[in-house]
Amino acid sequence: MRAGHDRNKREFEDYAYVLDFLEYGYPEDTRPLHQKKPITLAFGEKQFVMMELTLKDGKTVELAEKLYIGKGKREKVEFVSKMLKYDNLTPTAKTELLYVIKEAVKFQEERFIEFLNNCGPLTPRMHSLQLLPGIGKTSMWKVIEEREVRKFENFKDFEERVRKNIIDPIAKRIEEEIKQDQKHYLFVKWK
Incomplete structure:
Protein backbone atom coordinates (compact mmCIF):
# COMPACT_ATOMS: atom_id res chain seq x y z
CA MET A 1 0.00 0.00 0.00
CA ARG A 2 1.21 3.50 -0.69
CA ALA A 3 2.56 5.30 2.33
CA GLY A 4 0.21 8.12 3.28
CA HIS A 5 -2.46 7.39 0.65
CA ASP A 6 -6.11 6.46 1.01
CA ARG A 7 -7.00 3.50 -1.23
CA ASN A 8 -10.46 4.80 -2.08
CA LYS A 9 -9.40 8.32 -2.99
CA ARG A 10 -8.33 8.57 -6.61
CA GLU A 11 -5.51 11.02 -7.16
CA PHE A 12 -4.33 12.41 -10.46
CA GLU A 13 -0.87 13.55 -11.36
CA ASP A 14 -0.22 17.25 -11.68
CA TYR A 15 3.44 16.96 -12.66
CA ALA A 16 5.63 14.47 -14.48
CA TYR A 17 9.36 14.26 -15.13
CA VAL A 18 10.63 13.60 -18.65
CA LEU A 19 12.35 10.23 -19.01
CA ASP A 20 12.92 10.38 -22.78
CA PHE A 21 11.96 12.54 -25.75
CA LEU A 22 11.61 10.79 -29.10
CA GLU A 23 11.43 13.61 -31.62
CA TYR A 24 10.48 11.25 -34.47
CA GLY A 25 8.41 8.76 -32.46
CA TYR A 26 9.39 5.20 -31.68
CA PRO A 27 12.19 3.77 -33.86
CA GLU A 28 10.12 0.66 -34.66
CA ASP A 29 7.28 2.81 -36.07
CA THR A 30 7.40 2.12 -39.83
CA ARG A 31 5.18 5.01 -40.92
CA PRO A 32 6.75 7.72 -43.07
CA LEU A 33 8.56 10.43 -41.09
CA HIS A 34 5.98 13.11 -41.88
CA GLN A 35 3.24 10.98 -40.26
CA LYS A 36 5.11 10.41 -36.99
CA LYS A 37 4.54 12.56 -33.93
CA PRO A 38 7.08 13.30 -31.18
CA ILE A 39 6.65 11.14 -28.09
CA THR A 40 7.62 11.93 -24.53
CA LEU A 41 8.02 9.22 -21.90
CA ALA A 42 7.45 10.56 -18.39
CA PHE A 43 7.27 9.59 -14.71
CA GLY A 44 4.45 10.87 -12.47
CA GLU A 45 5.59 12.78 -9.42
CA LYS A 46 3.05 11.50 -6.83
CA GLN A 47 1.63 8.20 -8.08
CA PHE A 48 4.92 6.93 -9.56
CA VAL A 49 3.30 5.90 -12.82
CA MET A 50 5.01 5.95 -16.18
CA MET A 51 3.22 7.46 -19.11
CA GLU A 52 3.48 8.49 -22.70
CA LEU A 53 2.73 12.16 -23.35
CA THR A 54 1.77 13.94 -26.54
CA LEU A 55 3.21 17.43 -26.71
CA LYS A 56 1.63 20.48 -28.27
CA ASP A 57 2.82 21.23 -31.81
CA GLY A 58 6.29 22.73 -31.95
CA LYS A 59 7.12 22.03 -28.28
CA THR A 60 10.21 20.14 -27.16
CA VAL A 61 11.42 19.00 -23.75
CA GLU A 62 14.67 18.12 -21.99
CA LEU A 63 15.49 14.99 -20.00
CA ALA A 64 14.36 15.28 -16.34
CA GLU A 65 12.32 18.40 -17.11
CA LYS A 66 9.32 18.76 -14.83
CA LEU A 67 6.12 19.24 -16.86
CA TYR A 68 2.68 20.31 -15.72
CA ILE A 69 0.15 17.65 -16.78
CA GLY A 70 -2.73 18.57 -14.46
CA LYS A 71 -6.27 19.61 -15.33
CA GLY A 72 -5.49 23.30 -15.86
CA LYS A 73 -3.84 24.99 -18.84
CA ARG A 74 -0.70 23.11 -19.85
CA GLU A 75 2.21 24.90 -21.45
CA LYS A 76 3.81 21.99 -23.33
CA VAL A 77 1.66 18.87 -22.91
CA GLU A 78 -1.40 18.29 -25.10
CA PHE A 79 -2.53 15.11 -23.30
CA VAL A 80 -1.44 11.87 -21.63
CA SER A 81 -1.56 9.25 -24.41
CA LYS A 82 -1.29 6.10 -22.33
CA MET A 83 0.14 4.54 -19.20
CA LEU A 84 3.30 2.43 -19.51
CA LYS A 85 4.97 -0.43 -17.70
CA TYR A 86 8.71 -0.57 -17.06
CA ASP A 87 9.22 -2.96 -20.00
CA ASN A 88 7.76 -0.33 -22.38
CA LEU A 89 10.46 2.22 -21.53
CA THR A 90 13.34 3.01 -23.87
CA PRO A 91 16.92 2.39 -22.70
CA THR A 92 17.32 6.14 -22.14
CA ALA A 93 14.14 6.28 -20.04
CA LYS A 94 15.31 3.32 -17.93
CA THR A 95 18.63 5.08 -17.32
CA GLU A 96 16.92 8.34 -16.36
CA LEU A 97 14.32 6.68 -14.10
CA LEU A 98 16.31 6.51 -10.83
CA TYR A 99 17.37 10.15 -11.15
CA VAL A 100 13.78 11.42 -11.55
CA ILE A 101 12.54 9.14 -8.77
CA LYS A 102 15.05 10.84 -6.44
CA GLU A 103 13.66 14.23 -7.50
CA ALA A 104 10.10 13.06 -6.79
CA VAL A 105 11.17 11.71 -3.38
CA LYS A 106 12.83 15.02 -2.46
CA PHE A 107 9.70 16.91 -3.51
CA GLN A 108 7.54 14.68 -1.28
Whole structure:
Protein backbone atom coordinates (compact mmCIF):
# COMPACT_ATOMS: atom_id res chain seq x y z
CA MET A 1 0.00 0.00 0.00
CA ARG A 2 1.21 3.50 -0.69
CA ALA A 3 2.56 5.30 2.33
CA GLY A 4 0.21 8.12 3.28
CA HIS A 5 -2.46 7.39 0.65
CA ASP A 6 -6.11 6.46 1.01
CA ARG A 7 -7.00 3.50 -1.23
CA ASN A 8 -10.46 4.80 -2.08
CA LYS A 9 -9.40 8.32 -2.99
CA ARG A 10 -8.33 8.57 -6.61
CA GLU A 11 -5.51 11.02 -7.16
CA PHE A 12 -4.33 12.41 -10.46
CA GLU A 13 -0.87 13.55 -11.36
CA ASP A 14 -0.22 17.25 -11.68
CA TYR A 15 3.44 16.96 -12.66
CA ALA A 16 5.63 14.47 -14.48
CA TYR A 17 9.36 14.26 -15.13
CA VAL A 18 10.63 13.60 -18.65
CA LEU A 19 12.35 10.23 -19.01
CA ASP A 20 12.92 10.38 -22.78
CA PHE A 21 11.96 12.54 -25.75
CA LEU A 22 11.61 10.79 -29.10
CA GLU A 23 11.43 13.61 -31.62
CA TYR A 24 10.48 11.25 -34.47
CA GLY A 25 8.41 8.76 -32.46
CA TYR A 26 9.39 5.20 -31.68
CA PRO A 27 12.19 3.77 -33.86
CA GLU A 28 10.12 0.66 -34.66
CA ASP A 29 7.28 2.81 -36.07
CA THR A 30 7.40 2.12 -39.83
CA ARG A 31 5.18 5.01 -40.92
CA PRO A 32 6.75 7.72 -43.07
CA LEU A 33 8.56 10.43 -41.09
CA HIS A 34 5.98 13.11 -41.88
CA GLN A 35 3.24 10.98 -40.26
CA LYS A 36 5.11 10.41 -36.99
CA LYS A 37 4.54 12.56 -33.93
CA PRO A 38 7.08 13.30 -31.18
CA ILE A 39 6.65 11.14 -28.09
CA THR A 40 7.62 11.93 -24.53
CA LEU A 41 8.02 9.22 -21.90
CA ALA A 42 7.45 10.56 -18.39
CA PHE A 43 7.27 9.59 -14.71
CA GLY A 44 4.45 10.87 -12.47
CA GLU A 45 5.59 12.78 -9.42
CA LYS A 46 3.05 11.50 -6.83
CA GLN A 47 1.63 8.20 -8.08
CA PHE A 48 4.92 6.93 -9.56
CA VAL A 49 3.30 5.90 -12.82
CA MET A 50 5.01 5.95 -16.18
CA MET A 51 3.22 7.46 -19.11
CA GLU A 52 3.48 8.49 -22.70
CA LEU A 53 2.73 12.16 -23.35
CA THR A 54 1.77 13.94 -26.54
CA LEU A 55 3.21 17.43 -26.71
CA LYS A 56 1.63 20.48 -28.27
CA ASP A 57 2.82 21.23 -31.81
CA GLY A 58 6.29 22.73 -31.95
CA LYS A 59 7.12 22.03 -28.28
CA THR A 60 10.21 20.14 -27.16
CA VAL A 61 11.42 19.00 -23.75
CA GLU A 62 14.67 18.12 -21.99
CA LEU A 63 15.49 14.99 -20.00
CA ALA A 64 14.36 15.28 -16.34
CA GLU A 65 12.32 18.40 -17.11
CA LYS A 66 9.32 18.76 -14.83
CA LEU A 67 6.12 19.24 -16.86
CA TYR A 68 2.68 20.31 -15.72
CA ILE A 69 0.15 17.65 -16.78
CA GLY A 70 -2.73 18.57 -14.46
CA LYS A 71 -6.27 19.61 -15.33
CA GLY A 72 -5.49 23.30 -15.86
CA LYS A 73 -3.84 24.99 -18.84
CA ARG A 74 -0.70 23.11 -19.85
CA GLU A 75 2.21 24.90 -21.45
CA LYS A 76 3.81 21.99 -23.33
CA VAL A 77 1.66 18.87 -22.91
CA GLU A 78 -1.40 18.29 -25.10
CA PHE A 79 -2.53 15.11 -23.30
CA VAL A 80 -1.44 11.87 -21.63
CA SER A 81 -1.56 9.25 -24.41
CA LYS A 82 -1.29 6.10 -22.33
CA MET A 83 0.14 4.54 -19.20
CA LEU A 84 3.30 2.43 -19.51
CA LYS A 85 4.97 -0.43 -17.70
CA TYR A 86 8.71 -0.57 -17.06
CA ASP A 87 9.22 -2.96 -20.00
CA ASN A 88 7.76 -0.33 -22.38
CA LEU A 89 10.46 2.22 -21.53
CA THR A 90 13.34 3.01 -23.87
CA PRO A 91 16.92 2.39 -22.70
CA THR A 92 17.32 6.14 -22.14
CA ALA A 93 14.14 6.28 -20.04
CA LYS A 94 15.31 3.32 -17.93
CA THR A 95 18.63 5.08 -17.32
CA GLU A 96 16.92 8.34 -16.36
CA LEU A 97 14.32 6.68 -14.10
CA LEU A 98 16.31 6.51 -10.83
CA TYR A 99 17.37 10.15 -11.15
CA VAL A 100 13.78 11.42 -11.55
CA ILE A 101 12.54 9.14 -8.77
CA LYS A 102 15.05 10.84 -6.44
CA GLU A 103 13.66 14.23 -7.50
CA ALA A 104 10.10 13.06 -6.79
CA VAL A 105 11.17 11.71 -3.38
CA LYS A 106 12.83 15.02 -2.46
CA PHE A 107 9.70 16.91 -3.51
CA GLN A 108 7.54 14.68 -1.28
CA GLU A 109 9.80 14.79 1.76
CA GLU A 110 6.88 15.03 4.20
CA ARG A 111 5.27 11.85 2.81
CA PHE A 112 8.45 9.80 3.22
CA ILE A 113 9.33 11.22 6.63
CA GLU A 114 5.83 10.18 7.75
CA PHE A 115 6.58 6.67 6.47
CA LEU A 116 9.93 6.55 8.32
CA ASN A 117 8.28 7.78 11.53
CA ASN A 118 5.34 5.35 11.41
CA CYS A 119 6.22 2.20 9.45
CA GLY A 120 6.09 -1.08 11.31
CA PRO A 121 6.84 -4.76 10.94
CA LEU A 122 5.54 -6.74 7.97
CA THR A 123 5.97 -10.09 9.71
CA PRO A 124 7.37 -11.14 13.11
CA ARG A 125 10.80 -11.48 11.43
CA MET A 126 10.78 -8.59 8.97
CA HIS A 127 10.29 -4.84 9.37
CA SER A 128 9.20 -2.52 6.54
CA LEU A 129 12.49 -0.63 6.86
CA GLN A 130 14.42 -3.75 5.86
CA LEU A 131 12.85 -3.61 2.39
CA LEU A 132 14.84 -0.44 1.73
CA PRO A 133 18.14 -1.34 0.02
CA GLY A 134 21.07 -0.86 2.37
CA ILE A 135 18.96 -0.91 5.55
CA GLY A 136 19.86 -3.98 7.54
CA LYS A 137 18.97 -4.94 11.11
CA THR A 138 21.53 -2.57 12.66
CA SER A 139 20.28 0.44 10.68
CA MET A 140 16.67 -0.57 11.28
CA TRP A 141 17.18 -0.60 15.05
CA LYS A 142 18.97 2.76 14.91
CA VAL A 143 15.98 4.28 13.03
CA ILE A 144 13.49 2.80 15.50
CA GLU A 145 15.50 4.01 18.53
CA GLU A 146 15.88 7.52 17.11
CA ARG A 147 12.22 7.92 16.20
CA GLU A 148 11.20 6.80 19.70
CA VAL A 149 13.33 9.60 21.16
CA ARG A 150 11.88 12.16 18.75
CA LYS A 151 10.09 11.88 15.40
CA PHE A 152 12.18 12.76 12.35
CA GLU A 153 11.47 16.26 11.04
CA ASN A 154 13.00 15.99 7.55
CA PHE A 155 15.63 14.12 5.51
CA LYS A 156 18.47 16.22 6.94
CA ASP A 157 17.38 15.43 10.51
CA PHE A 158 17.14 11.72 9.63
CA GLU A 159 20.60 11.65 8.04
CA GLU A 160 22.23 13.52 10.95
CA ARG A 161 20.73 11.23 13.58
CA VAL A 162 20.91 7.88 11.79
CA ARG A 163 24.09 8.72 9.82
CA LYS A 164 22.63 7.26 6.65
CA ASN A 165 21.45 8.75 3.36
CA ILE A 166 17.79 7.79 3.05
CA ILE A 167 16.78 9.34 -0.30
CA ASP A 168 18.78 6.79 -2.32
CA PRO A 169 17.33 3.69 -0.57
CA ILE A 170 13.77 5.01 -0.92
CA ALA A 171 14.33 5.81 -4.60
CA LYS A 172 15.91 2.40 -5.25
CA ARG A 173 12.98 0.65 -3.53
CA ILE A 174 10.48 2.57 -5.68
CA GLU A 175 12.49 1.61 -8.78
CA GLU A 176 12.45 -2.07 -7.70
CA GLU A 177 8.68 -1.95 -7.22
CA ILE A 178 8.22 -0.39 -10.64
CA LYS A 179 10.48 -2.91 -12.39
CA GLN A 180 8.83 -6.10 -11.16
CA ASP A 181 6.02 -7.51 -9.12
CA GLN A 182 6.97 -7.36 -5.47
CA LYS A 183 5.67 -9.39 -2.57
CA HIS A 184 5.52 -6.23 -0.43
CA TYR A 185 4.64 -2.78 -1.75
CA LEU A 186 5.84 0.18 0.27
CA PHE A 187 5.26 2.97 -2.22
CA VAL A 188 3.87 1.70 -5.53
CA LYS A 189 0.79 -0.40 -6.22
CA TRP A 190 -0.19 -1.37 -9.76
CA LYS A 191 -3.85 -1.21 -10.63
